[in-house]
Amino acid sequence: MSRPTSVGYVEEILKADLSVQLASLRLKNPVLVASGTYGWGQEYRDLLDPNLLGGLITKAVTLHPREGNPPPRVAETRCGMLNAIGLANVGVDVFVREKLPFLQSLKTAVIVNVAGSTTEEYVQVVKKLEGQPGIEALEINISCPNVKEGGMALGSDPREAFRLLSAVRKATKRLLIAKLSPNVTDIAAIAQSAADAGVEAVSLVNTLLGMAIDVQTHRPLLSTVVGGLSGPAIKPVALAMVWKVAQKVSLPVIGVGGIMTAEDAVEFILAGACAVQVGTANFVDPHAPLNIIQGLEKACAQRGLREIRELVGKMVLENDAHEIR
Amino acid sequence: MSALIQQKVKILAKEELAAEVFLMQVHCPQIVSMGQPGQFLHLRVGEDPDPLLRRPLSIFRTDPEKGTVSLLFRVVGRGTHVMSRMRVGETIDLIGPLGRGFSATQGTRTALVVAGGLGVAPLFFLTESLVQKGVCVRFLLGAQSKKQLLCCTMLRSLGADLLISTDDGSAGFHGLITQLLEELLAKESFDHSRTMIFSTGPEAMMAGVASLARRFSIPAQFSLERRMACGVGACLGCVVLCRTRSGGREYRRVCADGPVFDLEEVVF
Numbered sequence: 103m104s105r106p107t108s109v110g111y112v113e114e115i116l117k118a119d120l121s122v123q124l125a126s127l128r129l130k131n132p133v134l135v136a137s138g139t140y141g142w143g144q145e146y147r148d149l150l151d152p153n154l155l156g157g158l159i160t161k162a163v164t165l166h167p168r169e170g171n172p173p174p175r176v177a178e179t180r181c182g183m184l185n186a187i188g189l190a191n192v193g194v195d196v197f198v199r200e201k202l203p204f205l206q207s208l209k210t211a212v213i214v215n216v217a218g219s220t221t222e223e224y225v226q227v228v229k230k231l232e233g234q235p236g237i238e239a240l241e242i243n244i245s246c247p248n249v250k251e252g253g254m255a256l257g258s259d260p261r262e263a264f265r266l267l268s269a270v271r272k273a274t275k276r277l278l279i280a281k282l283s284p285n286v287t288d289i290a291a292i293a294q295s296a297a298d299a300g301v302e303a304v305s306l307v308n309t310l311l312g313m314a315i316d317v318q319t320h321r322p323l324l325s326t327v328v329g330g331l332s333g334p335a336i337k338p339v340a341l342a343m344v345w346k347v348a349q350k351v352s353l354p355v356i357g358v359g360g361i362m363t364a365e366d367a368v369e370f371i372l373a374g375a376c377a378v379q380v381g382t383a384n385f386v387d388p389h390a391p392l393n394i395i396q397g398l399e400k401a402c403a404q405r406g407l408r409e410i411r412e413l414v415g416k417m418v419l420e421n422d423a424h425e426i427r
Numbered sequence: 428m429s430a431l432i433q434q435k436v437k438i439l440a441k442e443e444l445a446a447e448v449f450l451m452q453v454h455c456p457q458i459v460s461m462g463q464p465g466q467f468l469h470l471r472v473g474e475d476p477d478p479l480l481r482r483p484l485s486i487f488r489t490d491p492e493k494g495t496v497s498l499l500f501r502v503v504g505r506g507t508h509v510m511s512r513m514r515v516g517e518t519i520d521l522i523g524p525l526g527r528g529f530s531a532t533q534g535t536r537t538a539l540v541v542a543g544g545l546g547v548a549p550l551f552f553l554t555e556s557l558v559q560k561g562v563c564v565r566f567l568l569g570a571q572s573k574k575q576l577l578c579c580t581m582l583r584s585l586g587a588d589l590l591i592s593t594d595d596g597s598a599g600f601h602g603l604i605t606q607l608l609e610e611l612l613a614k615e616s617f618d619h620s621r622t623m624i625f626s627t628g629p630e631a632m633m634a635g636v637a638s639l640a641r642r643f644s645i646p647a648q649f650s651l652e653r654r655m656a657c658g659v660g661a662c663l664g665c666v667v668l669c670r671t672r673s674g675g676r677e678y679r680r681v682c683a684d685g686p687v688f689d690l691e692e693v694v695f
C-alpha cells in the first residue's frame with residue numbers, strides 16, 4: 103500500500119477504537135448478531151462477511167434435537183414480528199459434528215446459545231461443549247417464551263435462575279452470559295441472581311410475550327397462539343431494562359431488542375450496555391450489523407471520542423431525575 | 428450452494444395486468460445470470476420499519492439481453508400494496524436468487540404445468556426454459572373466471588399448449604383445473620418416465636394435483652408458499668411438514684429446502 107496522505111493519516115488517528123471488553127472476552131467491536139436470527143453462521147455469508155462482526159451467537163442448542171412448533175411460526179405486527187420457532191435445532195451432538203467446524207473457521211467471537219427443559223439438560227449440553235475449541239462464551243438462554251417446559255419458566259424466578267445458573271457455572275470454566283427474559287416483574291432481581299451464581303455478563307432482552315389474531319378467520323397468527331415479539335416495537339422496553347440492570351447490578355450488560363441502526367445502538371450504549379446484539383434487523387437488512395459498526399465509528403468521530411468504551415453508560419441526567427423513577 | 432446477492436435495483440416498468448395484479452420489471456443482470464425457474468427474490472418493501480419484513484416473490488421472467496427481471500404479484504396486503512404504488516425510476520432492495528427451484532429430469536419430453544391463480548408466477552419462467560430445451564409443455568391455467576386469467580397471450584407466444592379452466596365456465600373448460608388435468612391424464616397415455624407435472628397454486632388445488640400424480644404415477648414438483656422472515660434458511664420460520672425417505676415426517680424450510688418440493692416429500 104502507498105504511503106498514507108496527510109488526510110489519510112488524520113483519518114487514521116480519528117478512527118475510533120470500537121473494541122470492548124466483556125468480562126474476560128475482548129470483542130473487536132460491540133456488535134454481535136442475536137441468537138436464532140443468524141442460524142449457524144453460514145446462512146448469511148454470501149451477503150455479509152461474518153468476520154466483520156464483533157461476535158456471532160448461534161441458534162439455541164439443546165441436548166436432543168428438537169423439531170420445534172408447528173407452523174405458522176412467524177407473523178408480522180406493527181413495527182415488529184412474532185415468532186414461535188420453539189427452539190428447533192439439531193441437538194448438541196450434530197451441532198458439534200456439523201455446525202461447529204464452520205464457526206471455528208471464523209475470525210469473530212463465537213458464542214453458543216444453550217437451552218434446555220431441565221437444569222440437568224443445560225448442564226449436559228455445557229459439558230458436551232466443554233472440550234471444543236473455537237467457542238468464546240456460552241449464552242445461557244433462560245428466557246425462551248416458546249417452549250412448554252424450561253426456558254422462560256426457569257428464568258422468571260430469581261431463586262430458580264440462581265439454582266440453574268449455579269449448576270451450569272459448576273459444569274464449565276467458560277465465560278457465561280445469561281440471557282434474560284423481559285417477561286418478569288423485576289428483571290434486576292434476576293440479573294442479580296445471575297451475578298450471585300457467578301455468571302460474568304447478561305444479555306437483555308429476549309422476546310416479549312405477544313400475540314395477534316386474523317380478524318377475517320378469527321384464528322391466531324401463530325400456531326402456539328402466544329409467541330415472542332421482537333423488532334423496533336420492543337426497543338423502548340429493552341432499553342429501559344438495560345438501563346435498570348446497568349444501574350443496579352455490577353455485571354456487563356449486552357443490549358438487545360429492536361436495534362436497527364447505529365443510533366439505536368448508541369442509545370443502548372448510553373443506557374449502559376457495553377455491547378449490543380442485532381436480531382430481527384438481520385431479516386430486514388442483512389447489512390444492518392455492518393451499517394451499525396460503521397455508524398458507531400462515525401458516532402465516535404462526531405463526539406470526538408477515541409474509544410467507544412467512553413460512551414458506555416454516559417446518558418446525561420439532570421441531578422434530580424433519579425428521584426422521579 | 429449458489430451465491431446470493433443483495434442489491435438496490437431500479438424499477439424500469441410497472442403495469443397493472445388485471446385488477447390488483449401487477450407486473451414489475453427491474454434491472455438486475457446478476458439475478459438474470461444466476462436465477463433458476465422456481466427460485467424467488469426477497470424484497471424490502473421500503474425504508475420504513477413498517478411493514479417490517481421482506482416479501483418473497485418468484486422470478487416471473489428474465490431477459491438476458493436487457494438484464495431485466497420481471498415479477499408478477501397480486502395485492503393482498505400492506506406489503507404488496509406499497510409495492511404496487513412504487514414508481515418507475517425508484518429503487519427496490521432485493522436479495523436473491525433464493526431457494527431450490529424446479530428441476531426436470533434428463534429424459535423429460537412432456538411437462539404438464541398446472542397453475543392456479545397467481546401460481547402462474549413461478550411457472551412462466553419454468554415454461555420458457557422447458558420450451559427452450561425442447562420439452563413439450565401443456566400449460567393448464569385455472570382461475571375463477573375469465574377476467575382473472577393471467578398471461579394467456581404471453582404463454583401462447585412462448586410456444587406452450589395452453590389449456591384453460593374457469594370455475595364459472597366463462598372461458599375454457601367449465602370446472603376445476605384438477606378435473607381438467609384428470610381428463611387429460613385419462614385421455615392421453617403419458618409415458619411415466621418422460622413426463623413430469625409442475626404445479627403451483629392454492630394448496631387444495633395442489634393436493635388434488637398430487638393425488639392425480641400418484642394415481643397416474645407421474646413424477647411431480649410443487650412450489651409452496653409460507654410466511655417468511657429471513658428468507659435465507661436462518662430463522663426456521665417458514666417450515667412445512669414433509670415426508671422423509673425413510674417414511675418419517677420432519678419440518679423443512681420453504682425458503683432454503685424449497686420452495687419447490689417433490690411429490691414424495693409433500694404432505695397436503
Ligand SMILES: Cc1cc2nc3c(=O)[nH]c(=O)nc-3n(C[C@H](O)[C@H](O)[C@H](O)COP(=O)(O)OP(=O)(O)OC[C@H]3O[C@@H](n4cnc5c(N)ncnc54)[C@H](O)[C@@H]3O)c2cc1C
Pocket residue numbers: 178467478482483484485486499500501502503504505506507508545548549651652653654655681686
Ligand atoms: C417462495 C414464495 C414465492 C412467492 N411468489 C409470489 C409471486 O410471484 N407473486 C405473488 O403475488 N405472491 C407470491 N408469493 C406470496 C407473497 O409473498 C405474499 O402474497 C406477500 O408476501 C403478501 O404480503 P402483503 O404484505 O401484501 O400481505 P400481508 O398483509 O402480509 O398478508 C396478506 C395475506 O397474505 C398471506 N401471506 C402473507 N405472506 C405470505 C407468504 N409469504 N406466502 C403465502 N401467503 C402469505 C397472509 O397470510 C394474509 O392472508 C410468494 C410467496 C412465497 C413464499
Ligand SMILES: Cc1cc2nc3c(=O)[nH]c(=O)nc-3n(C[C@H](O)[C@H](O)[C@H](O)COP(=O)(O)O)c2cc1C
Pocket residue numbers: 136137138139161162185187189215243246281307308309331332333334336358359360361379380381382383656662664
Ligand atoms: C426467529 C427468532 C428466533 C429466536 N431464537 C432465539 C433462540 O434460539 N435463543 C435465544 O436466546 N433468543 C432467540 N431469539 C431472541 C433474539 O435473540 C432477541 O433476543 C430478540 O429477538 C430481540 O431482539 P431483536 O428485536 O433485535 O430481534 C429469537 C428471535 C427471533 C426473532
Ligand code: FES
Pocket residue numbers: 654655656657658659660661662663664665666680681682683
Ligand atoms: S424464512 Fe427464515 S428459515 Fe425460511
